[in-house]
Amino acid sequence: MNAPEPRDAEAGTPTNVPGTDAQQQPQRQRGSITSFLFFSFILFMLTNNRGDEIVVVNQYKEALDSMVFQLGNYSAWLNGTSANFSVVQADSDTTTLPLIESIMPFGVRLDPFQSSYYSNLTGFWKGDLQFYNLTSLPKGAANTSKPGWKTLADQFMANANMTNVTEVAERMGSWNWTASNKFTMSIRDKAILPLGTFANISQDIAIIHGKIDLIEPGTEEELRLEFDGVHFLSNGSIYTLAEPTGRFTDLREVSFLVPEHRLNETGHVIEAELAARLVKLQEKFSIGGMESPEQQDDGPISRCSFKFFGQTDPTNVPEYLMQELETEIQKPTGIATAKAPPLTIQGVLVSRNCGILYELKEATGVKSQGLYRKITTYAGTATLVNLILLFLLSRQITRSRSAAGLARVSRYPFFLQSLIDAVAFVGHITMAIIADGRPSISVVAPAGISCILFIYEAQFAVLIGQIQAPEDAETLRPQPAPLPPLPQSSQAQPGTTQDDSAERSNDGQSTPVSQPAPAAAVPRPPEPPRTFFRFFIHHIRTDPGARLWTIMSFCLIVVFRVVVMLSLPLLFIGSLYGFMWLPQLYRSAKRGRSSGLHAEYTIGVTLCRLFFILYFLVCPKNILDVEPRTWIWSVALLMGIQVGIIILQEHVGPAFFLPKRMTTQSHMYDYHPPIPLPDPEAPEQSLGDCSICMDAILVDPSLRQRGGDEKEQLLGLGGWGQAAGMKKSYSLAPCHHLFHTACLERWLAIKNICPQCRRPLPPL
Template sequence: METPLPGAAATTPLNPNQARSSITSILLISIVLFLLSGDDPSVQAQQEDTLRSLEYQQSNYTAWLNGTASNFTLEDTTNITSPIVDALLPARLPIDDLKQSYFTNTTGFVNGMATFFNLSDPSFNHTWNWNKTVGPLVSGLNQTRLNASLGDFHWAGIDKIAGNVRELRINQSTPYSFLAGHIDFVNSKDDVLVNYQLEGIHFFEDGSIYGLMEPRGLEPDLRQLIPLVPASLQNMTAYAIKDEIDRQIHVLQDKIKNSGGGQAEDKNSVTTCSFQLYSQIKAADFPVYLMQELESEMEDPTGARTVSRPPLKLDGLILSPDCAVALTFKDAVGMQASIFWEKATLYSFIASICYFVILKLIVRQMETSRTPSSIAKISRWTFALQAIADAYSFVGHVTVGIVSESRSSLSIIAPGFLAATLFLVFEVRFSMLIHQIQGPEDAVMRAPITPTPNAVPTTNEAETPLLADQPEATPTLPQASTPPGWMVRVRRIADGARSFVDSMTDPDSKFWIMILFAFLFLVQITVSPRLVLYAIGALYSFWVPQIMRNVKRGTRKALQKRYVIGTTLCRLFFPLYIFLCPGNVLFAERQPWIWLVAGWALLQCAILVGQEYLGPSFFLPKGLVEIELYDWHPPIARPDAEAPNRSLGDCAICMDDILLDSADVSGGAKEGASLLAGVGMGPKCVYAIAPCHHMFHTKCLEQWLAIKVRAKL
């Protein structure tokens, strides 16, 4: 009796042939998309509160500018902060516009190393006179209030700043522009950070930046920016702030009117310290007119030749007068938005090529693995792990592409689209097909062993009195150990989960639920940088299930070599780019441990390819191999060299002679088509002897078994 093909309508108790549940798949996908795209209902209420606050600030500030009565008071702390600023951020000499120039557009991302200063501690290693520089500031602070404002955050561990800023230029003719963005104080050792919201002003003439920073969820009061700027610029800054507040009011009114989406920002409960920003852009070594040509070409590319673009670097000081702490940064690198999107476009192009190659390879692999006998050798978990990785890649690419809203958004979404195609159309469906074909095998392996019934006592045994004189034997009571309570609870939860999964008879639903939970678990893991290595290492162990299945079943050539090698190399591009490329689009730092992941993936690839040539268990000690493989190519007596016919006999399939010196001496099946366990070398690969003792050409028998599963005779 031949094994039915996947399309056959045969139904067995162990593998019921049920219709594929498309409703379940659509429902699960809809839930994921809803969770990813749902808007916070409190956004509009928060925007309305912000609008009322801005309108109140506008009315009072306008009255203050006009010299009429108002509730606005300018808080000037420069008399006690200026010595600190001068000590930590030395002033720069003016530049010659004919030789040097400053960037006027800093929109983009900033990253740099930072140094922390605890100004309230006289024993801290200061290089200046503490009593004269910091003493006036600290003497007026309440220590209890200061500690409450600092909160539980480990400020001394801050070693890096990272953030993004956006230039907001009201009028192209003004010599300044306002800044808005976010700055993170990062403690790399503890993997924690505190997020601050930034608003400031950038003066083009000297490349100086002044700003106010408040914890996340609190809006900086731009009106208090006036004392920070030099006295010669304060009057211009005061009226510029009025125009900026008017612009913010109009933007908020439009958002409320159009009911724009978004997420409400929670207040940062870690700290309540406010900060002042003093920063200085480093000058480029070419005149102003060349800088104008360069920035014009960066903003609207025309192909015109310009000077080479120098890196944008900044020095600065971040000072908190109310908490007596400060951060300095030197040579912080700014990646302008135009450069970032160029890098993002190049990355998207290479990532799309990698995904296209993987798509091509998996299509060819699925075309090769069409029959039940070839699919039976493939592990579905190999494709399930790749499906989880591609689902995560899809969500990441699409999210970045939608949020960015730039000219590079479409290019970033392209790899996500290919990842979704790979995940939904090929990997998940192929995994479920493998699961359906291997269902009877798995069910037989899980089938419980029925205990042998106790023998019925004979008549003589039944009539034997129970109290007959018999030698007394001391009964041995079993020592039953009571498991701890937590173990009982865990076992109950596991049994309940297993019962729930077993109650779902639809294999598609089971697989989708496993994929969904694995994906959500992966998202939670990657939030913690400490667990990223383990998450990536687990995802890049996708060849391990196939290696184990080859060893368990004693099979080889389950997957094509080109699929294994090509998929491994293409998938390694993503972690190597993120954790090795210094200018990657995710701003991830170089991590030497990523070489362990790459080596682990290449080792799996080498073992999987080696199983094809050296045998499924070549890398294991002989004592660990529990199965005995049938030798399809046993040594046999060679025909006489002087005989007119050197044939070993006729092939039971093609009925031709089996000759040792034939052209098929290499074994001859197409890559990925071999179904014979073990490894035959040299002339032994020409013939194959089945357990029924019939002799075949190896190539003929492989082609026969690929369809019929069992021998012809």
């Protein structure tokens, strides 16, 4: 008996019957074109960076071959064997050092028991520059120590090829050399360890390299020069070669900058440094840690080759105490050391092929470890200040969380503070990227809290705008006519006039009751435009929330675009600080109501905000080296005056500082207008029913006038002193719905619309 044939689960057709489609095509094959495209995409995703990697590998191979060749030739030249490096010696001359010494005398060995030099110059420096054009020096040139300085300069430029003016202009590039009068410099100074075949090298010479940024005042551009050379520890002298970024220096040529009697020991130190660099490059190549070369930024380009000579100033600290001090700075242990003396340096930057000389004057420096410690201290203080700001903001949000509280607060002080915190976030993150190591981690803390402050302040500003949107829209509409008074004979009850169109008089006839004048017809809004751009503009004009977010986004774009500049961000931040509380003053005076901002918040926020701007714009030794600005004191004074006015508005009056002719322009809706008293013979002496609690709004019988004119039988006219309390017991909305004042206050603490007709209500 044959076994049953297997069938397809869906079609019920046997799968192994000859001649059927199931046997001829057991599986549907994927198309060849689709498979080809799919595998091509996978291969592309796997190898899309392969071309760049090949280029980097080839660059590293070329660099390795070049460094091996240079080191071999340089070692052969030092040993006195045949070498191609000997041709470089032709660039050596006897005119450079005499010219430099006429401007900046080099140091000498000091008595180690009386004074010493700093042995490690790793840090950051800044100072002033004095420019000299070596091709057009006047007679008796400049403030120099030797009267023959012009003769030495002429001898130095004698072999320079300066006849081709076009070629010289191309070498100098687009940088304004004459306007550069300031500089910043970063130095990395390291001693060569005596290892292996280089165990006998001099311990008095360290390899020094770094960057010099020439600064032109009034612009944000800088010209960077990278230098490489040697530092003699015993006399504090520096000899380096400097080239613009993108042009590399040959460390071997530094051998011909130093005095002749120190050429041999300098050469062996340079040989050891080249060997160490070669080993480091080989390790990167072997482990695959190769990095793409940095792209040169678009900026002023120059081909001027410089030589930089420096001389550190001696200190009055003995050598053994100086070594102890520098060890403690490098690796703090908490021991007591000598007080750190000022770190100062003199220098000369000279270019023969461009005929340029700069004298570096009044250059002061700070050690890297000292700067990083200062950054960490600032980060901790800034974190504490930002936490205080966050605490004050949370308390103010709690106090103003009701609709009535939000209606009294202006949204723009919080909007301006959110922009300030956005700038602070970007600045701290940038500082964290620049500061390497532990300081970068510490600066992340104030950056994170600034970001939180920005989010909360922006959200609170948007919430205030949403709450105040109906109120702002209501102020644009025409106000309804006030309720006209009724004659005394009528038995009107104001609380029932909204639902009853007529009331019965004493003779049983129906008499019409005075109805409130209808509000002016609101014109029908135009249809929104059809194009996207017009629709976007229309949406911004009609939606307060969208308008606020658009303004905030635009301001943030401006902040991120100009934060890298110096003068414009300072002016921008100064404007934000100076006008921080002005919108709140304007709103309180216009609305005739106090601000709703607690004195704790206004005073605390002002002091915390002033900490940052006063630190960076008043303290001369801030971490960013921003020069003090005297105008910041006027900003601080303006902020203090605004805070004082806000506090006085709570006690004296919202518009106490304005003339009377200006205060009359700020009209607020009166919830307690004069309305007719009920008929004395009515069974219930009430003004009507409250639209919230539905209880009667009762009238105190003692408030009714005796023997007065019937036209004066209006609550609030005649005997005002007695009726003052009753005036506050009722509230008549613009839509003519009547409430108990206490009921309406509780309602407006939740919503600012009428509980009966849902129309927006002004502040009570």
